Amino acid sequence: MATQDDDTLTGSVPDPEAEPTPAELAHARRFAELVDKTLAGRTPPAMSADDRALLEVATVIRAARGQLELAPARQRAVVEDALRQAIGAEPSPGGSVTPIARAPARRWAPWVVAGASTLVAAAALLVLWLRPAEPPGAPIGRATVPAEWTSRSADALIGPIARDRAGDASARIDAIFADRLDGFRARRLARRGAP
Amino acid sequence: MKRVLAGGSLALALAVALGLGAPALPACSTERDAGSPARSVTRLTDPADADASEPIGQDLLVALAQAKNFHHKAKVYMTDGNLPAATAAVRQILSLAFPRGAPEADDVRNDARALLAKLLISQGQLDEAARTVAEGLAQSQRESFFVANLYTVQGEIHEARATALDASDPGKSAASGERHAAIESYDHSIQINERLQKKLMEER
Numbered sequence: 001m002a003t004q005d006d007d008t009l010t011g012s013v014p015d016p017e018a019e020p021t022p023a024e025l026a027h028a029r030r031f032a033e034l035v036d037k038t039l040a041g042r043t044p045p046a047m048s049a050d051d052r053a054l055l056e057v058a059t060v061i062r063a064a065r066g067q068l069e070l071a072p073a074r075q076r077a078v079v080e081d082a083l084r085q086a087i088g089a090e091p092s093p094g095g096s097v098t099p100i101a102r103a104p105a106r107r108w109a110p111w112v113v114a115g116a117s118t119l120v121a122a123a124a125l126l127v128l129w130l131r132p133a134e135p136p137g138a139p140i141g142r143a144t145v146p147a148e149w150t151s152r153s154a155d156a157l158i159g160p161i162a163r164d165r166a167g168d169a170s171a172r173i174d175a176i177f178a179d180r181l182d183g184f185r186a187r188r189l190a191r192r193g194a195p
Numbered sequence: 196m197k198r199v200l201a202g203g204s205l206a207l208a209l210a211v212a213l214g215l216g217a218p219a220l221p222a223c224s225t226e227r228d229a230g231s232p233a234r235s236v237t238r239l240t241d242p243a244d245a246d247a248s249e250p251i252g253q254d255l256l257v258a259l260a261q262a263k264n265f266h267h268k269a270k271v272y273m274t275d276g277n278l279p280a281a282t283a284a285v286r287q288i289l290s291l292a293f294p295r296g297a298p299e300a301d302d303v304r305n306d307a308r309a310l311l312a313k314l315l316i317s318q319g320q321l322d323e324a325a326r327t328v329a330e331g332l333a334q335s336q337r338e339s340f341f342v343a344n345l346y347t348v349q350g351e352i353h354e355a356r357a358t359a360l361d362a363s364d365p366g367k368s369a370a371s372g373e374r375h376a377a378i379e380s381y382d383h384s385i386q387i388n389e390r391l392q393k394k395l396m397e398e399r
Contacts, residue, residue: 155395160388170266176259180251183251184252184253187251
């Protein structure tokens with residue numbers, strides 16, 4: 001049995017100035033709920049043919065006004081298809097959401113990082129444990145260098161100064177300068193010759 | 196979900212690595228042997244350490260070269276008989292900038308003071324000579340043959356004073372006191388020389 005709802009599209013067109021009947025108001029409320037459910041993604045599985053036709057028109061009108069957004073799953077599918085085509089792969093058939101498979105390297109990367117970090121830490125522990133102990137009192141951060149390369153007292157070079165040579169400072173400074181210059185050159189040459 | 200698991204595995208990996216590395220951190224700042232005393236990495240260099248471990252640098256050579264040139268300049272003035280100019284040249288050695296803590300600085304300055312004092316003695320400026328030597332002895336950080344030489348020159352100053360006192364007022368006890376002071380200075384010089392020679396012999 002046909003109802004008034006069933007002939008909404010095929011029935012007579014009411015006068016624009018006429019007051020809506022209670023049946024029309026009820027149908028309008030029901031259709032509004034139907035539209036809201038559809039926009040919320042909860043489209044009823046069964047509906048009348050007229051409602052389905054009206055719903056399609058409403059959807060087209062809304063899309064034409066630019067207020068329609070793709071669902072997140074659909075957006076991901078579109079982006080992934082574009083990426084697939086960018087790298088020369090075939091787009092996913094049917095346009096369904098198919099996440100790109102993760103490369104094996106990416107799957108193993110965390111464990112490779114973990115293994116390498118563990119090995120480095122273990123090696124550092126071994127080096128710290130096995131290094132030779134420095135002699136107590138040795139200055140930190142100074143390499144052992146020959147005494148000839150270092151700044152030091154000139155006592156060993158000059159020796160005791162006789163009274164009759166007390167004013168012969170010129171000869172002594174010559175000896176000190178020559179000795180320190182030798183040490184400086186030896187150090188420089190050794191550093192250049194080092195591998 | 197897989198992303199969460201992957202992130203979790205990476206975090207677990209880092210935690211394991213840090214957990215293994217953490218015990219190594221204290222080892223970086225402490226001695227491994229319990230018997231050796233712990234040393235701070237922020238310990239300042241002791242002046243005694245600099246005696247044996249600071250490499251010869253260009254700044255030291257530059258200072259020594261300048262001292263050498265001033266000595267030669269003074270020698271030329273002395274040969275020419277211009278003692279005031281020679282004295283001025285030697286004084287400039289005292290104001291040379293040596294590397295901080297360089298043992299050669301003390302030696303070169305003390306040697307310059309000894310020559311300066313002798314130049315002042317020869318010009319009759321005994322008080323200035325005595326002051327020059329006294330300053331050198333006061334500023335010396337350690338015993339050296341150059342310090343011993345300063346005591347020798349100090350003895351010469353006392354001898355020069357005694358001679359001057361003898362000339363002005365013969366038989367006065369002040370001259371005798373100066374001679375005693377000269378002997379004390381010479382004794383100081385001899386004692387320092389003996390100690391240092393013994394030390395050098397032991398090191399060899």
